[in-house]
Amino acid sequence: MDDDVQRAARKVRDVEQAVSEHVTRSGPITGRASSPDGAVTVVATPGGPPQQIAVSPAALRMGPHGLAAEIMRIADKAQRNANTRLHQTLDRVVDPRELTALGVERGPDEDELGWQR
């Protein structure tokens, strides 16, 4: 069991190093999404909580329930964008199936709202 753990740890360290070298070159991997009217903008990280949630003054008129629903919708979209970007960035370093197995699912490629590099 210890050998397995050490082997797994070594593999994780190797991948981590390859990923960190890659990310150093490409910049932090994040996904961004905004409401069509700019009410809510979310910058998300792959497999983690949103890094930044910005709300416009006009969005406050949506009320607590409407605004909460809009934040959830945009945060979900931003995280899917971040996950897809992670796949795109790491597809030469990590087997995409392993990323999917880790819970980082690749979304559709057509992202209209743009990536943040």
Place this chain on the structure above:
Amino acid sequence: MRATEQLQRELAALTATVEHPNGTCMVTASPKGEIKALHLHPSLLKQGAQAVGQVVTETVQLATNSAVQISFNKMALALGDGMAIDVESIAGDSPFRSTWNPVVAPKPPAEQAPPERRQRAPRVEDTDDDAFFENPSWLR
């Protein structure tokens, strides 16, 4: 093996609900940072757009940390502390170890909501001034 599958199922469905220290926002999040539920107190919206963004961001981060910590705890319970330590050696420290408190923000939270206005208690009428005037040092 069945225990492992059971653990995987539990971890996949796991969420944590956390309220911001200022009481204006409550978030249910998964360990992967997905927001499963979000409640905003009307008083938070009165603090302005920037405060809303900041408080929601902080609360989602706290809820995610809490969910990750619960995952570690469940794993340690099911597989034993030794295995949990092995996983930490691969995946990195649990929030409990890497933050001083997994359910409190590492930086000062957004400004507290103003306290609710309450009516003052009626002043008790006290017409007995004798005790005051008896001490001459108070009259200087």
